Amino acid sequence: MTQPQTTPDAADATARVRLSVRVDFGGEARIGPGKIKLLETVALTGSISAAGRALGMSYRRAWLLLDALNRTFLEPVILTSAGGAHGGGAQVTPFGLDLVAAYRALEADAEDRAAERLGFLRERLRAGATGAGLDYDE
Amino acid sequence: MTQPQTTPDAADATARVRLSVRVDFGGEARIGPGKIKLLETVALTGSISAAGRALGMSYRRAWLLLDALNRTFLEPVILTSAGGAHGGGAQVTPFGLDLVAAYRALEADAEDRAAERLGFLRERLRAGATGAGLDYDE
Numbered sequence: 191m192t193q194p195q196t197t198p199d200a201a202d203a204t205a206r207v208r209l210s211v212r213v214d215f216g217g218e219a220r221i222g223p224g225k226i227k228l229l230e231t232v233a234l235t236g237s238i239s240a241a242g243r244a245l246g247m248s249y250r251r252a253w254l255l256l257d258a259l260n261r262t263f264l265e266p267v268i269l270t271s272a273g274g275a276h277g278g279g280a281q282v283t284p285f286g287l288d289l290v291a292a293y294r295a296l297e298a299d300a301e302d303r304a305a306e307r308l309g310f311l312r313e314r315l316r317a318g319a320t321g322a323g324l325d326y327d328e
Numbered sequence: 329m330t331q332p333q334t335t336p337d338a339a340d341a342t343a344r345v346r347l348s349v350r351v352d353f354g355g356e357a358r359i360g361p362g363k364i365k366l367l368e369t370v371a372l373t374g375s376i377s378a379a380g381r382a383l384g385m386s387y388r389r390a391w392l393l394l395d396a397l398n399r400t401f402l403e404p405v406i407l408t409s410a411g412g413a414h415g416g417g418a419q420v421t422p423f424g425l426d427l428v429a430a431y432r433a434l435e436a437d438a439e440d441r442a443a444e445r446l447g448f449l450r451e452r453l454r455a456g457a458t459g460a461g462l463d464y465d466e
């Protein structure tokens with residue numbers, strides 16, 4: 191068609207579709223955008239407590255998530271150095287950085303394909319749609 | 329290398345990595361594996377209540393999720409016919425079937441790429457890893 195079809199209540203079709211990808215390795219071993227963002231933030235800040243603050247989570251919560259990741263694989267994603275309570279530094283390992291990079295590359299692959307696969311949905315998106323946020327997308 | 333490296337506690341590297349993809353159109357408009365599975369089950373059963381039962385959710389929950397999807401786009405994903413309380417039939421529209429197909433195709437794209445991107449992670453997965461299930465992957 192020569193003219194794009196528009197309707198008064200169509201959403202902004204130029205808005206970016208965002209994807210999130212969750213990877214399930216079986217059992218309880220999963221990675222997804224939350225833990226990846228946490229790892230990235232630790233890599234930037236060099237500190238679990240600073241990363242937790244930046245992401246609005248408690249030190250304990252951040253520590254538990256990173257410890258869980260460390261137990262998921264045969265090698266750690268993060269190493270900590272001593273320094274008193276919450277005071278030690280934290281360093282993401284080369285393996286941890288590879289994990290982050292692989293996840294982000296996979297996500298970028300999927301976002302590239304989404305533009306092609308889901309474009310027709312975006313064009314039919316209702317402006318101000320609020321109902322679909324019902325959280326049943328686990 | 330000519331021999332695969334194995335370790336006593338390595339997880340089964342042939343286990344399938346499963347991905348789930350959540351699509352965020354902005355605002356509250358999101359689709360993910362839960363709503364897609366529900367739509368597929370309605371398509372198979374022709375009934376919201378039967379689909380809800382099959383997925384272990386209440387009729388009300390299933391109805392709310394489908395109604396939310398119907399409000400997300402400019403055209404409905406599902407049509408219902410009268411038939412008394414919970415007794416009417418439900419039919420997924422051609423648009424709804426297109427939505428399901430596009431989502432599943434996108435997911436398959438991502439799973440194909442995951443084998444390539446994430447193979448090195450699967451090889452380093454610890455057998456019986458249970459800690460990483462901590463649910464911070466929204």
